[in-house]
Amino acid sequence: MIIAIDGPAAAGKGTLARQLAEHLNLAYLDTGLIYRAVGKKVIGAGGMPEDAKTSEAAAHALSSDDLAADGLRTDEVAAAASKVSAVPGVRAALLDFQRDFAACPPEGKTGAVLDGRDIGTVVCPGADHKLFVTASIDVRAQRRVKELQDRGLEAIYARVFEDMEERDARDQQRTSSPLEPARDAHTLDTTDLNVEQVFKAALEFIRSSKA
Ligand code: C5P
Numbered sequence: 001m002i003i004a005i006d007g008p009a010a011a012g013k014g015t016l017a018r019q020l021a022e023h024l025n026l027a028y029l030d031t032g033l034i035y036r037a038v039g040k041k042v043i044g045a046g047g048m049p050e051d052a053k054t055s056e057a058a059a060h061a062l063s064s065d066d067l068a069a070d071g072l073r074t075d076e077v078a079a080a081a082s083k084v085s086a087v088p089g090v091r092a093a094l095l096d097f098q099r100d101f102a103a104c105p106p107e108g109k110t111g112a113v114l115d116g117r118d119i120g121t122v123v124c125p126g127a128d129h130k131l132f133v134t135a136s137i138d139v140r141a142q143r144r145v146k147e148l149q150d151r152g153l154e155a156i157y158a159r160v161f162e163d164m165e166e167r168d169a170r171d172q173q174r175t176s177s178p179l180e181p182a183r184d185a186h187t188l189d190t191t192d193l194n195v196e197q198v199f200k201a202a203l204e205f206i207r208s209s210k211a
Contacts, residue, residue, distance in 0.1 A: 001026065001101050002112035002126070003206065004119035007133035008128075008168050008179060009078065010140040010147070012190040016133060017115040019199045027105035028101050031116035031123070032081065034094055036073075037066040039080030049083035058084070059093035069184050074153070075144075075163050082167045085117075086174040098123045117171055120182030132181035133198070135191040137164060144191075 003020060010041045012031060013079060021028035038059045039049055047054040071077060084090050088208050098114065102124050105112040120130035133141075141161040148155035171179040183185060190198050 001128050002124050002128045003111070004124050004127035004182070004185075005113065005115040005133055006117055006119050006121070006179065006181065006185065008140065008166055008171065010102060010144040011133045011135045012143075012195070013115040013133045013194075015195055016131075016202055017113045019195075020202060021113040023199075023203070024111070024206075025109065027107065027109040027112040028100070029098065029101045029112060029114045030067055031094075031098055031114055031119065033067060033072060034062070035075050035085045035090075036083040037062060037069065038084045038094075039082075040069060040072055040077045041066055042084060043077070045079045048114040049080040050086075052087045052089060053086045055084040056089035056093060056134075059090040060077040060150070061095075072150070075148070075160065078087070078167060079163060082170045086170060088176040091118075092121075092178050095123065102127075114191075117179040118177035120185050121180065122177045124184070129209060130182050130185035130203060131205065132187045133177065134187065134189055137168065137193050139159065140164060 001024065003026065005013050005017050017028055020026070037054060041058040041062065042049045042055055050053055060197060102112050102114060116123070121129055141164050144160050144164065145155040145157050188201055189196065193201065
């Protein structure tokens with residue numbers, strides 16, 4: 001079973017994907033982390049994430065150590081990730097890894113949950129279940145502020161809101177695999193839902209749409 005979950009930042013995709021993977025005994029891949037690792041590799045070496053050559057080279061040289069690096073969850077790295085992810089060659093370089101994970105999930109699992117921006121549209125267009133998880137930008141920015149503060153990091157709402165707006169625009173407007181719901185995706189608006197309610201709604205959708 002393949003479950004594809006797409007949506008903008010801080011909409012609740014990651015939490016939902018982890019819960020579904022655990023509940024259904026599936027493998028989980030956070031594809032945003034891969035783009036973050038490429039972004040961090042580029043800025044860590046003093047490069048420009050918008051530069052196609054530099055970013056493509058970083059994507060091709062990506063190692064498991066890069067994916068386990070500290071500091072991948074900062075907003076600075078998120079911004080770099082959204083710049084490298086607009087480079088078609090970067091997306092192409094990372095595609096096989098994501099598809100292989102879905103086709104042959106690790107640890108003998110019989111399926112996988114992948115979350116990102118283009119899972120239902122490009123990485124796994126044949127996924128059994130597709131969810132597009134979204135929420136108002138105000139609520140998403142509030143969630144991100146709380147998440148950063150819980151991790152002991154400084155977070156100012158206005159700044160987080162602005163960064164998120166910029167990142168949403170870049171992710172939606174890029175020509176290569178833009179952020180958009182797959183035509184057959186079920187949209188889940190989490191603006192007024194708590195974590196438990198989101199999980200319940202997603203599980204109901206999956207059960208009701210069982211092939
Ligand atoms: O999901 P997360 O916020 O960690 O993703 C960071 C950035 O990586 C996104 O803003 C997006 O630009 C990029 N990304 C992508 N395609 C994916 C996952 C993430 O372009 N499948």
